Amino acid sequence: MKTQGQHFRIYTPASLGAAIRHYRQQAGLSQADLAERTGLNRTYLSDLEQGHETEQVKRILRVLKQLGVRMTLEEADW
Amino acid sequence: MKTQGQHFRIYTPASLGAAIRHYRQQAGLSQADLAERTGLNRTYLSDLEQGHETEQVKRILRVLKQLGVRMTLEEADW
DNA sequence: CTAGTGTGTCTGAATATCAGGGCAACGTTA
DNA sequence: TAACGTTGCCCTGATATTCAGACACACTAG
Numbered sequence: 001m002k003t004q005g006q007h008f009r010i011y012t013p014a015s016l017g018a019a020i021r022h023y024r025q026q027a028g029l030s031q032a033d034l035a036e037r038t039g040l041n042r043t044y045l046s047d048l049e050q051g052h053e054t055e056q057v058k059r060i061l062r063v064l065k066q067l068g069v070r071m072t073l074e075e076a077d078w
Numbered sequence: 079m080k081t082q083g084q085h086f087r088i089y090t091p092a093s094l095g096a097a098i099r100h101y102r103q104q105a106g107l108s109q110a111d112l113a114e115r116t117g118l119n120r121t122y123l124s125d126l127e128q129g130h131e132t133e134q135v136k137r138i139l140r141v142l143k144q145l146g147v148r149m150t151l152e153e154a155d156w
Numbered sequence: 157c158t159a160g161t162g163t164g165t166c167t168g169a170a171t172a173t174c175a176g177g178g179c180a181a182c183g184t185t186a
Numbered sequence: 187t188a189a190c191g192t193t194g195c196c197c198t199g200a201t202a203t204t205c206a207g208a209c210a211c212a213c214t215a216g
Contacts, residue, residue: 023145030192038140041175046194056134062116067101070154076146108162119205124164
């Protein structure tokens with residue numbers, strides 16, 4: 001029944017964070033909920049959603065950009 | 079003139095690495111070339127392509143999986 | 157054979173990151 | 187008002203990661 005969810009193009013840590021926040025809220029989860037489900041720290045998720053500039057993400061995105069590749073996030077509906 | 083390149087679904091650090099390697103080779107670049115262009119260390123790229131299990135990438139993929147979101151890489155042809 | 161290229165891997169030092177605990181601010185609800 | 191849920195943010199110690207530089211191996215070209 002294809003809700004045909006939107007998709008996000010990821011260019012920066014900030015857009016990655018915004019997308020994650022979107023999907024988390026869409027799932028009706030709090031940061032604490034998601035932290036528990038993933039075994040991660042809530043502070044980490046907070047930072048992640050805010051696009052807290054992490055070197056690793058920036059590095060990977062830099063590589064992809066250099067290669068002319070774009071990253072996309074979309075609902076999986078496996 | 080759509081070369082209609084293939085796309086990659088990223089589930090693990092290994093699949094991310096494989097995709098990056100694919101695009102790098104397609105671009106006709108050596109690891110050293112890409113390292114120079116991105117300002118990164120060649121060793122890092124080597125590890126990245128091999129899917130060297132990095133906690134950070136795994137964490138992010140874990141979050142996305144938990145949210146039912148999939149990551150895709152594809153040629154940008156901006 | 158020799159030189160050059162591409163890649164994997166090792167080391168140690170320098171950085172970056174994460175978890176855990178806590179607190180403040182805000183909005184909502186009773 | 188008080189209680190609660192949610193989120194941003196700070197701190198600290200423990201970990202994970204990245205870098206530089208070097209070396210070995212495989213492969214190819216000359």
